[in-house]
Every structure is written in structure tokens, then in C-alpha cells.
Amino acid sequence: MRVGVGGSQTIRELGILEKLEEQDNTIYNHWKPGLSKENVLEIRKSQMTSDLFLSSVNALTLNGELVNIDGIGNRVNSTNFGPRKVILVAGYNKIVDDVQEAIHRIKNFAAPLNARRLNIDVPCAKVGKCVDCSSPNRICRVIVIHERRPSLTDILVILVGEELGF
Numbered sequence: 245m246r247v248g249v250g251g252s253q254t255i256r257e258l259g260i261l262e263k264l265e266e267q268d269n270t271i272y273n274h275w276k277p278g279l280s281k282e283n284v285l286e287i288r289k290s291q292m293t294s295d296l297f298l299s300s301v302n303a304l305t306l307n308g309e310l311v312n313i314d315g316i317g318n319r320v321n322s323t324n325f326g327p328r329k330v331i332l333v334a335g336y337n338k339i340v341d342d343v344q345e346a347i348h349r350i351k352n353f354a355a356p357l358n359a360r361r362l363n364i365d366v367p368c369a370k371v372g373k374c375v376d377c378s379s380p381n382r383i384c385r386v387i388v389i390h391e392r393r394p395s396l397t398d399i400l401v402i403l404v405g406e407e408l409g410f
């Protein structure tokens with residue numbers, strides 16, 4: 245299979261990419277070290293037409309909405325339309341009360357940690373919370389809220405009873 249992987253710490257923590265590679269699947273992983281800018285761009289595009297797209301979600305509400313914030317858009321695009329199958333894996337630490345709390349959690353907890361981990365120069369990486377920046381490196385540019393499964397996309401959400409990602 246051609247397997248796309250979003251920018252997701254959770255998926256990488258599972259160790260599933262190594263197993264899929266052992267089985268000779270083609271993995272579109274733009275976080276692989278040593279890739280050129282052009283390669284990364286091509287991989288991001290390929291994710292959107294993969295047979296299977298794997299990612300996590302930034303937050304899930306008690307009402308069942310999935311909330312994701314993206315800087316480029318390949319991850320959220322791939323959860324809307326394109327891949328033949330989408331599997332989203334989330335630890336229980338991603339559960340929040342509602343959409344408002346989801347956005348607050350993403351911008352004030354997940355984004356600063358992500359920015360630090362990826363060494364992105366944005367204010368939240370330094371102060372630990374969102375200041376609604378205008379940085380050219382801003383990683384919060386698109387908010388996607390799934391109220392229901394997009395009608396032509398086969399999505400499976402796997403909620404795991406342990407902490408995964410952030």
C-alpha cells in the first residue's frame with residue numbers, strides 16, 4: 245500500500261511505521277531525516293492521494309467533534325478527501341469538553357510543545373502559550389473541525405486508553 249503519515253508524534257510513538265516498512269509498503273513520511281525541500285513537498289502531496297492515511301487528532305470533544313490545527317494543510321486535507329482510508333489514533337489525553345477548549349488546548353499546550361520539538365522560531369515556543377502571533381513561522385493557520393465524517397472519506401478513529409502524543 246501507499247501509506248501517508250501526517251505530522252503526528254502519536255503515530256510515530258506507536259512504532260507502526262517501522263512495521264509497515266518491513267512489509268514493503270511505500271511510506272510517505274515527510275519527517276524522514278535528510279529529505280530535500282522538493283522531496284518534502286512531493287511527499288506532502290502524495291499523502292493526499294495515498295491508499296491509507298495515518299495521523300492523530302489534536303483534540304476530540306465529548307460531543308464527538310475532531311479538531312485539528314495545521315500550518316501547511318497536508319495533514320488536515322488528507323483527513324477530508326483523497327486517501328482511500330484514513331485511520332486516526334488518539335490517546336485519551338486529547339479528549340476535551342468542547343470545540344472552544346479544543347482550540348485553547350491546541351494553541352496553548354500542543355503548539356508550543358510542537359514548535360519547541362521541531363525547533364520552530366515562534367513566540368509560544370519561548371513563552372509556553374499562544375500570543376496569536378504574526379510570525380512568518382506561525383504554525384497555526386488552518387482550523388478544521390469534523391462534525392461528522394466527510395461523506396466520501398472512510399475514517400476510523402481509534403481512541404487509546406493511554407497518553408499518546410500531546
Ligand code: SF4
Pocket residue numbers: 350351352355356366367368369373374375376377378379381382383384
Ligand atoms: S498562533 Fe503563533 S503563538 Fe499562537 S500557538 Fe500558533 S504559532 Fe504559537
